[in-house]
Amino acid sequence: RVNGQRLWDSLMEMAKIGATEKGGVCRLALTDLDKQGRDLFVTWAKQAGCSISVDQMGNVFARRAGRDNSLAPVITGSHADSQPTGGRFDGIYGVLGGLEVIRSLNDHGIETDRPIEVVIWTNEEGSRFAPAMVSSGVFAGVFTLEYGLSRTDIDGKTMGEELQRIGYAGDLPVGGRDIHAAFELHIEQGPILEAENKTIGVVSHAQGQRWYEVVFTGQESHAGPTPMPRRKDALLAAARVIDLVNQIGHAHAPFACATVGMLQVHPNSRNVIPGRVFFTVDLRHPEDEVLSRMDAELRAGIARIAEHTRVETSTLEQIFYYKPVAFDADCVASVRAAAELFGYSHRDMVSGAGHDACYLAQVAPTSMVFVPCVDGISHNEVEDAKPEWIEAGCNVLLHAMLERAGR
């Protein structure tokens, strides 16, 4: 069994870095605060006897040697970056949960046949730099290194520059090595486990995602003397797409999700008809054909709305797409068996969010462990989880990893 109190204390200590007023964290990827969080993890991992390496995408690997270090490792981990108004558990729970596995193995003097590694994956959230899971994507060969390093934030800074600046541009090649098995521990970020009073989610699948960027160009003009029929209002067009996106989500109930999360208006002046609007669309579904139908509905709707509102669609670009993921049946079985070993209530489930594990699944047998979060709320400063859930998830991770690493 892991030391639940120690894990909780480490989570609370880490949550001080970028702590927000409402009890959450703001630790955007590759900011000074992200560096502080990484440094703290590296300190703790070294204290636990790990060796540290960093690859060219800034992914950090803390390695505990096994009996035979020529064998491929069993890895776990998640991300240390957060949303602008993020919670104390999203991502970092999977990182410090992995560290707690190593600390517990040390406590009990347990050696494993294979080495164990705990990873921080750079920029998972996709908030400062889009898309999400960039660096596990490069690791899995889904994106090139050049693509990863050239992702740009709203101020034009690239991931490559920012990795250099905070001292996490390593020289290890990204990916291209054998992984025996991978597990990721995460809060559910949705309402299902709590509603059904289950402690462990055995994650068998993840839904597919498509992310888009849309720019509408209308014509700026004066909000007073410009008659309604002459207007080319880019914000009106965007508003209708926001409503359409919501309709697409409801039309493919109960599993579809469809969201406009980001929008910028130009020139954003009270008495100027908006001349340009940039916004993003996020479509998700567990079935790829349904996701394709949602994509087609979005494209047709945008074209129709642009015509009705007399604006131009300057761009409708899909910037991110991955198909629904089926995790490795054996790894899923290891998670289920570990939950049963402890007598934790559990259910199989589909992840609504994307995770680094979704890309790792392309290069290694992979699965995930979920624990509930209060009211199903995540990507919110009030995100919360009970200490007993946090401990239970880590116990399941420990045993799933042990089974794969050989003791």
Place this chain on the structure above:
Amino acid sequence: RVNGQRLWDSLMEMAKIGATEKGGVCRLALTDLDKQGRDLFVTWAKQAGCSISVDQMGNVFARRAGRDNSLAPVITGSHADSQPTGGRFDGIYGVLGGLEVIRSLNDHGIETDRPIEVVIWTNEEGSRFAPAMVSSGVFAGVFTLEYGLSRTDIDGKTMGEELQRIGYAGDLPVGGRDIHAAFELHIEQGPILEAENKTIGVVSHAQGQRWYEVVFTGQESHAGPTPMPRRKDALLAAARVIDLVNQIGHAHAPFACATVGMLQVHPNSRNVIPGRVFFTVDLRHPEDEVLSRMDAELRAGIARIAEHTRVETSTLEQIFYYKPVAFDADCVASVRAAAELFGYSHRDMVSGAGHDACYLAQVAPTSMVFVPCVDGISHNEVEDAKPEWIEAGCNVLLHAMLERAGR
């Protein structure tokens, strides 16, 4: 007759201050560029023999003495600030047109009985600091001095601080003195004159306006695992209001205008359901009862939309309201007579925009002179006007003022 070429050259010289790539200007109120524009006007006005005074709202008065300086002056002027993506004529044409009247009187050695003043009114646009026409409003007693100085921009800077910073916090009391008559020369900012091939708009009225600020508070949560029916999406609610505002505009055709020009999303992250949205609404109509009906429709619609989308309306605040304005019949007649003197084609019209003249009308006999603008486009960098229109409008201003100032 005025010197049209000199006026045009002065406009083009001034347009270099804050010039944008697309041929417009960005000279937001009380920025360094606004100071440069004011300084240039002051230099030119002094060269034309004027004395300069500045009041506590930073309104700048350039005075040409009359035969009897105990008589109340005839004033003209407009604003020197611009929209973020503004044109080369909006506002500044009325300021430099007034200067050209003085230069022309000097050229011809014409004395007037009454003094003549050309005014720059501070922050007319309402873009950096809302609402519009703040300082002519204080001059007219519609707002208090405290209210005016405490208007705040998006970064929390007040007009009072920024006036100090750029050296235009004068000590003259604001308003409270006799004005014999006031005229404002402006581009139409709408399509009517050009469409009807008229050179001069004799402005008899201005439509009423109501400006609002709305904040919707929903609940931030994850765009992936949060089922559609559980969402409290503040941006979805805002989108429906944007569509409603547009419908209100069309429902009261042909005169109503209804616009959402500014909107900010929080936390504005691609995979986060927006938790808070701030936006503005601008409603206009020439008849006050219709404007009141539009107000009622907006309020009812917002309440309905908030309920349907499960968000809270944190605020729905009307921050600006003025009733439709009827300009002084004698001043309007002076403008019409001046247009006829030159044989310019003209028509009576209602101003779609608000102008400093709308507030001055409360304390002095006032009217306005409009000239066409190309394609009716204003509040846009491509705003344009033909040199012959610019000259014609200034000739009309000269004669309307002369008639009132007595020669």
